[in-house]
Amino acid sequence: MSKKFVYLFSEGKGSMRDLLGGKGANLAEMTNLGMPVPQGFTITTEACTQYYIDDEVINDDIRNEIMQYIGELEQITGKKFGDLNNPLLVSVRSGSRASMPGMMDTILNLGLNDEVTASFAKKTSNPRFAYDSYRRFIQMYSDVVMETGKSYFEKLIDEMKEKRGVHLDTDLDADDLKELSMQFKAEYKNKIGSDFPSDPVEQLFGAIKAVFRSWDNPRAVYYRRMNDIPSSWGTAVNVQSMVFGNMGDTSGTGVAFSRNPATGEAKLYGEFLMNAQGEDVVAGIRTPKTIDELKAINPEVYDEFYKIVYTLEKHYKDMQDMEFTIEEGKLYMLQTRNGKRTAAAALKIATDLVDEGMIDEERAVAMIDPKQLDALLHPQFETEALKAAKPIGAGLPASPGAASGQVVFTAETAAEWGKAGSSVILVRLETSPEDIEGMNYAKGILTARGGMTSHAAVVARGMGTCCVSGCGELKIDEKGKTFTLGEKKFREGDYISLDGSTGNIYGEAIATMDATISGDFDRLMHWADGLRTMKVRTNADTPFDAAQGRKFGAEGIGLCRTEHMFFEAGRIAAVREMIVSNTVEQRKTALAKLLPMQRGDFEGIYEAMEGLPVTIRFLDPPLHEFLPTDEDDIVALANEMKLPVEELKSIIVSLHEFNPMMGHRGCRLTVSYPEIAEMQTRAVIEAAINVKKRNPDWELVPEIMIPLVGEVKEFVYVKNIVVETADSIIKESGIDLKYLVGTMIEVPRACLTADKIAAEADFFSFGTNDLTQMTFAFSRDDAGSFLGAYYDKKIYENDPFARLDQEGVGQLVTMAVEKGTSAKPDIKLGICGEHGGDPSSVEFCHDAGLNYVSCSPFRVPIARLAAAQAVIKAKKR
C-alpha cells in the first residue's frame, strides 16, 4: 500500500503530531472535539521529506493526492476554486513537529484572481474588503512564495496614500485598493518575468513548495541547530478554508492565552481587533483591545470562546495559545497550541496545574524545559532597557546571563577595579588560567577567540559569570587598551553590555536585574528529585564553588580540578619552581611548598560538602601552561627563580608542544614525575584525616581521579603510588579512612579496554570533552575555524562539545559502560564533561546506566530536572 500524504482535519488526531506537525494535529483534534474550525487538510511532514528526496520536486503521487483533497474540501465547504459564485479561498501555513519561529509566514486569501475578486466584491457587497484581500494576497504571495521582498509594495501603498492625501491604509477605498492590486501584479511581472498566477491550483502548489523550501532557509536551519531539531523531521503544510475577520464590524480576529504567559497568572489573557485580518493585530497601527472587552462587544461569542479555551486547556492539560476569528458574528478557532512562556511563568503554571488537580507532579516536571531554568539563575537585562538597545555585534553564547560594565583589558585591572566596587567586563583575545582571579571579579567576559568550551567559557560557566566568546569581528589592541567592534572604538573604562544567553554585545550600559528564585522552583525541583535515579554532582575547584553547587542541590563534587588552585598568587611561584627543577630532589622541595596549600584547599572543600562525595582529579594540563609567555614575565620569573634568562627560555622552549592536547599531560605527568602524585595524594588524604577528626560522623570518602588513562598498566602504575602513599598516611594517623581510586575515561583507548581498566579502578568518570575531541579529531580550541562551514552545509547540526554526539562518542561511552560493568558490576559510573549539564546528554547518560552526572554549579538544577525527565521518558518507551 502506498503512503498517505494528505489528511483531512477530520481524519487526523492530536497524537499524529510527527506526521501532521503541531498545528495540523491540533486542528484535527479541535475538529474531533466538535469545535468550530474552518475545515481543510494537512500535507504530511513525510511529503516534505519526499520533496527533498526528489530533489525539490513534488512528485506526481503527492500532487494527485493533493488534487483529490482539494476536491474533498470543495465538497465539504460547498465552495470551489475559481468559482465566481462561491469561490474557495484558503490559507496556507507551515507546521512542524516542534514549534519553529523563523519558518514561513502565512499566506492568506489564496484562490483570488481578477474575476473571483470582482464577483466576491459583488457577492459580499463589500468591494473594499474584496480588493483589500486581493492586494494583501498578491503582496504576501510575491513576498513569501516568490521572495520578491515587500518594500516595493509598501512604497506603492505609500504613493497611493500620498496621491489620495490620506494617512492610514484603512482610509483607502475600494477603487484605490483595486488600482493597487493591478500595480502589484505589474510589479510582480516586472520582478518575476511572468504574469501573476491566476489559477488557484497553480497558486496553491506555489505556496506548498514555498512552505517546503522554508524548512531549509537559514533562519530555520539556525533555529534547529540551537534547539536540537533534526533536519530529517520536515514540515507539514496546512491548507485551510478562509474565514474573514475583516468583513465588517461584526467580524474580528485575535489571539489569547489561557493563562498569562509572562507571569503564569491563571487568568484568560489576550487581545483582538474587530474588522481586521491576523496581521493587523500585530502590525501596531491600531491598538488591539484586551480579551475582556470582547464580553461587551459580543457576549455570546465571548462565552463560547471562554468555554472553548478551558475545554482545550483541560484537554491538553497545559496552558493554551490560540488564534480565533469572528466572521460576521460567528466564532472560528484557527489554532491552538501549548503556549510559550517565561521561565517564571512555566514554574507557576506547572505548580498551579498540580494544585488544581489537572496534572500530577510527574507531568509538571515533564512540562518544564530545563534550558529555560538558566534565565532564573542568572541576571537578565531589564526588559524595557533592552528594548531600547541595539547589539553592535555577537559572539558565541558561552555562559548565560546578562552583564553591563566598564571595559578592562587585563585580569589585573579587572581584579583591581572589581575589588574597588566597579562593574567590569573583561575583554581578551582569549583567557588563560593565569586570568582566573580577574575573571572572578568581572561581571562579564568577552573574548575574540575560543569556542563554547574554551577556557573562558568553561571557567565562566563554572563561576556563573556571563561570557560571550569567539567574537571573530572583535579587533583587540591589548597593548593600546582599545578594541574595535561594529566600526566603533572602545577604550578602557567605556561601558558595554553582554548577553551570554544570546551572544549579543551592546556598546552601552543596560540595566540588569538579579536572578530571583521562587518557591515554585523549589517545589518543582523537589518533585524532580523524587523522580530521578541519577545523582547530580557539581564541578567545583574551590570551597566557594562547592558551596554554590550545594546551594543548587549538588549531591557531591564530580570534578575538582587541582590545577586551578595552582594559579593563585603565592602558589604559582612554587608551581614554576617545581617545573624548572632539574632533579627529583629540587622537584620534591618545590612540591613540599605546595602541599600545605593543596591540603588547605581540600579541607575547605570537604567542609563545604559536609561528607558528600568529592572527586579530586590529579594534575592534568601540560606544564608549559604554568609558565609565562611574555618577554617581561619571563625575565621577572628568571630573576625570581635566580635562573639565567636564557636557561629559563630554553626550558620553556623544551616544553613547547606541537599538539599539547595530546602531549605530556594527565597521568603522563605522574609517570614522568611520580613525586607529583605523591604530593597530591598526601594533600587529599591528610586533609580528609584532619576534617574527619573534626567531624567524626561525616562519611568522608575522597575519590582520587587519574586523568587521561589509556591503558590499564598506566593506571595501575599511578594507582600503586597513590595507594602506597595513602595507606601509610592512614595507618600512621590511626583514623579509619576509606578512599577510592578511579579514572577519567576520556581517551578512546580507555573505552576500548575498559574491561581491563575496570578490574583495577573503583570508578569511571567520563570526560566527554576530551573524548569528543579524540573521537572526532577536533581540537576544541581550533574547531571554530571550520565548524561554521559544517553547519552551513548541514554536515553537523549541533556543536558536539555542547551536545554529546550519541552516534560516535556515545557508542564509545556505551562500550565502556558495558565492558566496565562486565568486569566489575558495581563500578561507579559518572560523567564530568561539559555535557553533564546538557539536557539531551543527561538523558543519554541516564539511558547508558550512569550513576551520576556532574556539571557547573549553575547547571545543577538543569541536570536535576533533565535527570528526572529522562526517567519519565524511559518509562514511556
Added chain:
Amino acid sequence: MSKKFVYLFSEGKGSMRDLLGGKGANLAEMTNLGMPVPQGFTITTEACTQYYIDDEVINDDIRNEIMQYIGELEQITGKKFGDLNNPLLVSVRSGSRASMPGMMDTILNLGLNDEVTASFAKKTSNPRFAYDSYRRFIQMYSDVVMETGKSYFEKLIDEMKEKRGVHLDTDLDADDLKELSMQFKAEYKNKIGSDFPSDPVEQLFGAIKAVFRSWDNPRAVYYRRMNDIPSSWGTAVNVQSMVFGNMGDTSGTGVAFSRNPATGEAKLYGEFLMNAQGEDVVAGIRTPKTIDELKAINPEVYDEFYKIVYTLEKHYKDMQDMEFTIEEGKLYMLQTRNGKRTAAAALKIATDLVDEGMIDEERAVAMIDPKQLDALLHPQFETEALKAAKPIGAGLPASPGAASGQVVFTAETAAEWGKAGSSVILVRLETSPEDIEGMNYAKGILTARGGMTSHAAVVARGMGTCCVSGCGELKIDEKGKTFTLGEKKFREGDYISLDGSTGNIYGEAIATMDATISGDFDRLMHWADGLRTMKVRTNADTPFDAAQGRKFGAEGIGLCRTEHMFFEAGRIAAVREMIVSNTVEQRKTALAKLLPMQRGDFEGIYEAMEGLPVTIRFLDPPLHEFLPTDEDDIVALANEMKLPVEELKSIIVSLHEFNPMMGHRGCRLTVSYPEIAEMQTRAVIEAAINVKKRNPDWELVPEIMIPLVGEVKEFVYVKNIVVETADSIIKESGIDLKYLVGTMIEVPRACLTADKIAAEADFFSFGTNDLTQMTFAFSRDDAGSFLGAYYDKKIYENDPFARLDQEGVGQLVTMAVEKGTSAKPDIKLGICGEHGGDPSSVEFCHDAGLNYVSCSPFRVPIARLAAAQAVIKAKKR
C-alpha cells in the same frame, strides 16, 4: 592438580619451547635423539612468572620441586652435591622462548667449595684444574649472582701475575690459583658482608634467582622492546651437570655452525680450543683452531660430531649453532639452536635447503625474518671500517641504512652540494615539507627533534634515505652553522656518518658499501608472492618513488600525498597565493595555476605504474604548513604577493592552531573551500584521460581518497563535488574512464560509524598513524617527551607508531572492517599508515581481512614476505 615447574631433560621435548625455553627444549630434544648430553633439568618459564607474581620470591612449592629434581639428577649422574668423593657440579643458564642476548651470563662449576675443591683436586689428580675451576666459579657467582662486578677480581689476578712475574693466566699454578680463590672469597665477604656460600643448594638457589632477575634487567627489557617480546613470557633456567673441557690435552670445547652464518655456504664452520672452558674460546687470549683441525687431533670425535651436526640440521631442518665439550676424549653436546645469520646467508640457506629437498618453499619463506631484508636494500658500513669507529652519540633509528658525508645545515645547501656530486648529511632541528628537495639530495638526515614517524623519518623512509631522528643531545646552531655532540663541535663541511638501523652517529667518515640483491632474494620473493593473499602497494608521491616501489614489487600505489608536490620550487608560490586569497575567485585563479602541474604529476605517476591501481589522497595538511615562519621569508613572500607585510602576518596568525593535528585539515579544507577538491579532481581525471588516450589497453582506474572523514555526511559532501566534476570531464572527453571515491579511515568516529560510510565509499584505507594518535591521545611529534618513561616503567613495551597496537587501535580497525563489510561486502580494504611495512602489523592486517597493505618503497619486500608469512601462520592455527 598442581602445575609442574621442573622437567628432566629426558621428560621434555623440542615442542615445549614456550615452557622450557629454547635452550631447555633443545637439550631435551637432543637427549631424546640419544645424543651425548650432560644430563640436567629445566625450571620452567612459568616458574619465572610465578616468581614475579610472588614479589620476587621462589615459593615453597617450586623450591620443593627443585629439591626433588636435584635428587633425581644425583641419582642419574651418581654424583652428589657436596660429596667429597663424587661431587655434583652444575652449570646454570637462562633460556627464554626467544633467543635473547643481553640476559644473564652462564654460571659454571656450581657446587664447588673449599672441601669439595680439595677432594676434586685429589680425585682428578689435577689440582691446577680444580682450583682454576673454583676461582672461576667464585668470580662468576660474585659478578653474575651478587652483581659485584668483576674488575676487582681481575685486579687480584693481575697482582698475582705480577707477583709471580708471569704474563698469562695459564702460567699461574695450582697454589697461585688456590691463593687467588681465597682472596676472591675475602673480597666477596668484603663486598657483600657475608661469607661466600659454601652450601651447593644455597649456591643453586642464588643462581636461579639471578636468572629470574636477569629477565628484568634493563638490557633485557630494551632488547624485548626492540624485538616485540612480551615481558609476560619469562625465562626458564637450565641446571646441567658439568663436563670439563679444561681437564687436560684430551679435553676441549668449541662452537660450530652447520653452515657459514655470514655467507650461508653449506659447509661446517666453527672453532674450538683444547684444554679450555667456554669463556676461553671467546676471550681472545689463545687463538682458537678452526673446526676442520679437530679431524687431525681426534678423528673419532670429529666424525661423531660431524654426524651429530647434520643429524641435528636434518632434524631441525635449519642451520644449527652448537656448543660442545670434549672431556677426556669424550664428546658432549651442550647446546643446539637455529643459528643467527646475516640477511644474505639467510636467503642462501633457505633457498639451498629447498634445493637440497630438506624443506619446501613455504618453510623457506617462513624462515626469513622480514626485518632483516632492510640490510639488503640499503647501503651498509664496511665491516672493517665500522670496527675502527666509535659512535659519539645516538638518536632514533628512523630510516635504515648507513651514510657518510659532509655536514650541511640547510636544505638549499644540501641540494646545491648534492647536485655538485658531494655526499652530504643534512643536520636539522627538525625537517619541514619545504626541505623536501634538499632531503632528496642528502645521503643521510640527522634531526634533534621528532620521533620515528616525524616528518624527517617518514620522508626518509619513503626515499630509502638513511635517517637518525630525535637525538636530544644534539645542540644545533642553525644560524652559526655548527652543531655540538659528545663535546665536539662540527662545522659545515665536516664529515660525519650515520647508521639509520641502529641510530648511531659517528664523528668521522666511514666507508660504506652499496646494497646488493642476489638471485636468492628474487626466488624467495617469488615464493612469497605465490603464498600471500594480500596485495602489497607502495606509498609514492612522485613518478620516481612510484618506479622505485614497482622495482621492489609493489602492485599499485596505496597512498599518493598530493601536498608533497606543492612544495616544489615554482609551485609553492601558487599554493601560497591560494592560501592568502580573500575570495573564491582569487582562490580559483591560484588553483588554476596549480592544475597543469598536478595533472602533469599524476600523468607521470600513472605512466610509471602502467595501469596498476593508484590511490590519490586529496590535500591533507593544515594550510599554515605552506606559509613561511621566518621573518625574512615572510617579508619576501609579502613582496612577491604584493601584500603589506602586516597583512600577511595577520593571515599567518589567523591560521595558527593550538592543536593543528586536530584542526583545519583533511576533508575539512574541502568543506571550507570546495574549489580545492574541484581542482584536484580535475587534475586526477584529466591526467587519467590523457594517459588512457596514449595507452588504451591499460586498466587505469584512479582511486580518489578523502582524508580525515569522521561522518558520512562529510564524506558525501566531498564525494558529490568529486563525482560532479569528474563525470562532466569524462563525459566531455568521450573516454570510458572508471574511478573510485573512497576514504582514509583515521578518525575513531569513522570506525564507529563505518557501516554508514561504507554505504557511500568505494574503499577504506586505514590511516593508522593518525588513528593511533587519536586512539591513544598521543601527538606523535610530542610523544617522545614521555614515551621513554613509559618504556622504563613497562607500561608500553612498543612504540605504537611503529607496531600497530592490536588491543586498542586494532579493535577499531576490526570494528570498521566488520561494520564496513556488513554494509558493503565487497568494499576494498587497505592500510596506508606506516604500519603497512611492519611485519607484525602486516600479519594483523591479513587476519583482519584487508585486501592490501601499502608502505614506503623500501619496505615493499618486507611487506610481501610478511604477508606470505601471515598466510602460513594462519594455516597453522
